[in-house]
Amino acid sequence: MNLGVIIAAGGVGSRMGAGTSKQLMLLMGQPVVARSTAIFETASEVNEIVIVIDPADVENCREQVVEKYGLAKVSAVVAGGETRAGSVLNGLARLGRHIDTVLVHDGARPLFPPSLLASGMSEFESDGCDGVVFGVPVTDTIKELATDGGYVVRTPDRSLLWAAQTPQIFSRTTLEKAYEQPSDVIAASTDDASLVEIAGGRVIMVMGSLENVKITTPVDLALAEEIIRRRGSKV
Secondary structure, rough: OOEEEEEEEOOHHHHHOOOOHHOOOOOOOHHHHHHHHHHOOOOOEEEEEEEEOOOOOOOOOOOOOHHOOOOEEEEEEEEEOOHHHHHHHHHHOOOOOOOOOOEEEEEEOOOOOHHHHHHHHHHHHHHHHOEEEEEEOOOOOOOOOOOOEEEOOEEEOOHOOOEEEEEEEEEEHHHHHHHHOOOOHHHHOHHHHHHHHHOOOEEEEOOOOOOOOOOHHHHHHHHHHHHHHHHHOOO
């Protein structure tokens, strides 16, 4: 198996209110995307990494992230597309042709525990599935609302609901096939697993981590800092 990683870091982070890419914001002295990438830089399973980031930040990312932190497995830093799906497609196109398995990870998730990667890869190889998604069971009661207003139409069974995270792992052929769907389907997707599911693929959920927060708001940034302190490390 030759595993390639796509770090999807194209978001501009409007909800952070910082006026800059959230992936280049500093988290305990390091850019968020540097921490997200370093998780896989040190993983023996990983052969290659491609970072996809906002077009305006490509050169800055090369200099202030890849070169500064010695991320030798990063083969390219490429411009993101207009949507998350477009960004992943750009990253997929730059992975070497020897890569047969693709892991997609959000650049805004810098605290994925590296120890979980091996378990996810083991499930992927042994289960015969088309994809693996890390996630956690939801603890809140979820309400489904009507499309034309705030009225509740359904309360799903919470025991069957999980909050999906990244990384997500697929065979390259499976992911490429998923992205052959109509453009409106691709543009509406919020993660790669949903595209694989729509294409008829079988995706398995494996246990992720509550520490694997996605930095979207200032509250998330504060939580991430506290997790790093509790881990007793700045890495």
